[in-house]
Amino acid sequence: MGRKANAYERGFKMKKIGNIIFLIFVVIISTAYYFDVSGLPDIEERIYVYFLYWALLILILIEIVKNIKEILAEKNEDDTNIINYFKGLSILKNKQIILGGSLVIYVVMTQYIGFFISSFMYFIGLTYFLGTRGIKGVIVVPAGLCVVIYILFVSLLGINLPQGLII
């Protein structure tokens, strides 16, 4: 019987599994692109993409096989369980997940409530989550930043930014 996996080995395996998932995702997207390109009439428009796709596919398959071999070589009693891994993950405390989620929400918000209001709210929310306290850091800095951006980019440079109800 094998021994239980230690924390390093669990991390090592999860990284390999994550890498495999990432590569499979790349294969799916690039295959969809390949079929999209196949509909083009001229060979000159397709041949270059074909070459890149097949070269990429071969390399990815080799990499996936290599990763699987490495995971199997580390096989032991307490195999990494993806479900248990995600159960143990505290999403609301994971800074990277919060950053990713907040970026998506922020970008979508710019279209509905305007660039400046959503930037102001995004800055306040994220900096507070990261530990900033006090009026200066939480309110004054983002307000000042928005004012500078407005003066420089909108007034002086004339760049159009998405507008909300107020600004």
Next chain:
Amino acid sequence: MNIELIFSGFGMLLNIEVILFLILGLAIGVLLGSIPGISGMIAISIMLVPSYYMEPLQAIVFLSAIYTGSIYGGGLTAILLNIPGTPAAVPTCFDGYPLTQQGKYSVALGTGIGSSIIGVLISYTIILFLLVPIGSFVLSLGPPEMLMVVIFAFSIIGASKGSIRKTFIVGLIGLLLGTIGATPSGRPRGIMGEYALFEGIDLVPALLGLLAVSELFFMIEKEFIVKEGDKKSTNLKEIFEGIIYVFKNPVNAIRSALIGTGIGLLPAAGVTIASMTSYGQAQRASENPEKFGEGAQEGLMAAEVANNSSEGGSMATMLSFGIPGSSTVAVLMAALMIHGLNPGPFLMRDHLDFAYAIILSNIIGVFLLAIIAVIFVYYFSNIVNIPTRILVPAIGIFSVLGAYSVRGLFIDVLVLLVFAFLGYLVRKYEYPIMGVVLGFILGGMMDAEFVRTYTMYGNDPLALFNRPLFVVLLAITLLSYIVPIITKRIKGKGNVSS
């Protein structure tokens, strides 16, 4: 080369108003170029209207100085925040930002200043004396030669650390992404019904996402950009040490300047691959190639020298042929035309002294840039002392702003997000980010030159070998792929046996 006309051009610069506009242009260029979201092209475009009221020479010297200053300014944010101000500043991030993280940002910034001086000096001196003969060389390069240049530029991917296979995986991903948009025949490819992507994925939001925003996922885990033990205040002595370092490495400086000038001359390739190619060559020539990507000063120097010297090459092509090598130079060209001067053969025939005056103003200007830059970086570099809980949301906002600034389209912001997540995953699973960046920048160019070459020689590929320059470039390119692979394998076997 006409010495009399060179002196005549110099005489045109001996005017206090011209010198003042030169200084003003440099200062504005450095300031605007250092702001994420404002490129050299935007900076020159903004100042185009005020330049209407200037004399032609004053206007062109002013706008050209903004161009020079903005190239340097874009390198500043690449070093301090991993945000390239222009695509050409991308390789500056690879070693400039790690130096900042190690607390050596003063040295890095000084190296940037020294690199600007050397790059601009060498490239503009070359084109001052070779402006006329350069033209015939550029004209001799056709699509097959350009294809080899682009493929050669991609070969620096082989010099990356780590697994060759992983490097080529991300390189191929980048190349594929670069093919999205219109085909060389004008049909849409991979645009998913979004016609804003017809011209391809815009470089600025993609690079902002890959480099700046993806870095936020790692920056958020730290309190400051610089590790606590490495934190220091900006040090003038270290800035000057960085400047002097460049002059103490003449081989790297001259090689990088020649690469930058040479590739800057090529209209299709231009400034975007000059710095990449120079960086790769510096790594190959280095005694410590494994240090590249971790704060190698010689890597930073190679990238910045080539970045700055490519400006001279671009200007030469614009002045002698009327072909702009980049969108920034296109705006400069527009400025010349607004003032009644048409770049190209007629400018060379009738106003060669004016062309020499522009070149000389850049040579003189680089010394003034050094003074302006030292003052600017001394204060600007304090940005690294801002805690990441403030920097992370601020950089996020500026990145989104930068994406909107390009065309004002939401699709560019979505591109920023997609590339940000791609960049994060690539770095998390230990693929070299340089591979994606390089592939993406070169993807479209490689496609276009490939199609042109295929159209010309598809029926008779062997006829390509009747082009001597193509054969030479092919040989160099093949060696540039094979040698690093063999070297890595030999080193790998050596590590195993020891």
